[in-house]
Amino acid sequence: MTTTSVITVPARRRGRGRLRKVESRQALGFITPALAGLTAFTVVPVVLSVVMSLFDWPAWGDREFVGLGNYAELFTSHPDFWPSLRNSAVFTLLFVPLNLVVSLGLALLLGPRLRGRAAFRVLFFIPVVTPMVANVLVWKMLLQPNGLFNGVTTSVFGVELPSFLSHPQWAMVMVVVMSVWQGMGYNMLIFCAALEQLPESVIEAAKLDGAKGITMFLRITLPLLSPAIFFTTVMTMISSMQVFAQPQLLTGGGPGNATMPIVMFIYDQAFTFQDMGLAAAAAWILFAVIIGLTALQFTAQKRWVHYEV
Structure with missing residues (x-):
């Protein structure tokens, strides 16, 4: 054995x-x-x-090593870099909270008690899967001086709207509004799923203690939704810092450079001015900004995100 x-x-x-x-x-x-x-x-x-x-890298021709010269040029002397970075920051500051508020509001309206909620959810999600070019072109036609919006207000109320897409302040607002309309369905579905997973025991206990209405929402529902809010905030922030198609197609970055985001700046440097080295440096600066903001949010989430009941 x-x-x-x-x-x-x-x-x-x-x-x-x-x-x-x-x-x-x-x-x-x-x-x-x-x-x-x-x-x-x-x-x-x-x-x-x-x-x-790290190189002076034209699309055609000789390359020359410049070290951190491209980064120095962006930070110190390039006239369009800081305005484009500022435009991306403004877009993010406007788009992220507005998108989250609208998405969460829709999710609350389309709750389990609403009949036909599945059909409404599909309708609100359609812009997310519709090609971006088609969405932007429709909005561009609506916002023209002879478009539907101006035509309705002029004929019904006798009020002529400003030229939204050629006004420096209104152009950015319209890019944000169009982007919220196009992307709110994605976060709405996330919030709908999160609302359906709320623990009934906690909700019932809060009701027995007398919580209702706005108190129930602020003290019970919102803290329970904090993981979903954190996820959507991070993902929406990352996507908003990389916005490109909406301003590119809706305003062309104008008027002037009022709506030119950093990604459009990178695109122009690479494919319009054929300066690949400067575009690559700007792209890595954008990467560092996004990583920094994401790390900041992960650090701050320890104070307000509740993963356990």
Whole structure:
């Protein structure tokens, strides 16, 4: 018995070792296409962008190493960098809270007690999946001086609206309003799912203690929704700092550069002025800003996000 066990145990171990090697080779074969795609389309471009940011890198012609010269030019002498970064910050400060308030309000209205709530949710989600170009072109036609909005107010109320898209202040407001309309359905569904997962025991206990109306919402519902609010805040902030299509198609970054965000600045430097090095440096500055804001939110969420009841 002892001899058999001594011989059998090492044999089993060798068999398991061979099986693990076979499984490892099979796993490597399955993930190789994904790794190849990740390397070719993510890792290599990221590394190349770092290299490009350190060079005077025209689209055509000789490249010259300038070190941090591109970053210094952006921070000190480029006339459009700071305005574009400011425009992205203004858009984010307006868009994020407005999007969250509208989305949460819709989610509360489309609660379990509303009949046909599924159909309403689909209707509000349609702009999210509709092509951005189509959404922007429709809004551009509505906001023209001879568009629907101005036509209705002029004929019904006798009031002529300002030229929204050519006014520096109104242009940014219209970009924000259009973006909220286009993207509110995504966060609305997240809030709807979060509302349906609220613990009934806590809600019933609060009602027994006399909580109702606005008190119930502020003291019970809102804290229970804090994880969903935190998630939507972070994701909406990241997407808003990268806004491009809405101002590009709606206003072209104008009037002047009043609605030109940082991503449009990067696009123009790379593909209009053919300065790839300056565009790469601006992109990495944007990356640092987004990482910093995200880290700040993760640090602050410890004070107001409640993950346990």
